[in-house]
Amino acid sequence: MSQDLTEIVAELLALAPEQVSDDMGPSNTASWDSLATVNLIVAVETRYAIQLDLDELMAIENVGALRKILADKGIAA
Amino acid sequence: MTGHPHPEEFAYAVGRSVYFRYLTEDDARGDWHRWFNAPHITRNLAAQAWVNTPEAQVAYLENLSRTKDRLALALIDRKTHKHIGIGSLSKIDVVNRRAEMSLVIGSTEHQDGLHALEALAMLTEIGLVRLNLHKQVATGLATSEAGLRLTRTLGYVESGRMREHAFVDGAWVDCVHLEIFQRDWLTSPRRPKSIAWSGETR
DSSP: OOHHHHHHHHHHHTOOGGGOOTTOOTTTOTTOOHHHHHHHHHHHHHHHTOOOOHHHHHTOSSHHHHHHHHHHTTOOO | OTTOSSOGGGOSEEOSSEEEEOOOHHHIIIIIHHHTTOHHHHHHHTOOSSOOOHHHHHHHHHHHTTOSSOEEEEEEETTTOOEEEEEEEEEEETTTTEEEEEEEEOOGGGOSSHHHHHHHHHHHHIIIIISOOSEEEEEEETTOHHHHHHHHHTTOEEEEEEEEEEEETTEEEEEEEEEEEHHHHTTOTTSOSSOEETTOOO
């Protein structure tokens, strides 16, 4: 697993990188609230210089889903 | 959904994870009126001074049916058909073609940002496409950071600020105005691609 996205998520959720897993999402992570979601969107779009469309944003159910969205764009995150 | 009292096929607008439908008296007497007594919600609305009652909510609902300058809708989770919030366009001005958007997600389990993001995108689509408005406005307390950021994510930009406009938790708080024009929304990647309007099959 690349450290890049993991480190972004860890920083936003105030966790250690080793505590971040691909199945983590707002439904199973107490500190992942609406502010964390929007901050993650902004951080990822800034880091990778992309703009995700609404369907892609709505598919961010967990870290793994976001990693796949980025992979589909040719970004190894 | 067969057997459901307010089936999705009669929804005003259906998105990916949520849909909007008409509000009912059951809604008014249920969670809807309770949300406007809940501190985690009223704090973001600067509406902590008064209490809300089922009767007041029913009266509001009755007023809705007599006006064309406000469109208020129940926000429903598509998986559970649970009423999770309220979305509205108010001060709808058909001459100057503008309106003010607001959204309350009352269900705490749905306050994950994604439900709000889709609902805000759908309200923007309703105003700027279905109602053919020129501009849509959203206002929020500066302390309502998530709501403001989610709205900005859709392309709304800050156009003004009313300083020390609300008194919340013992402190004066600014109120931020955000707005978006129809011409910018029509080319935005944030537009919902898969919205279905009432009468359409999804």
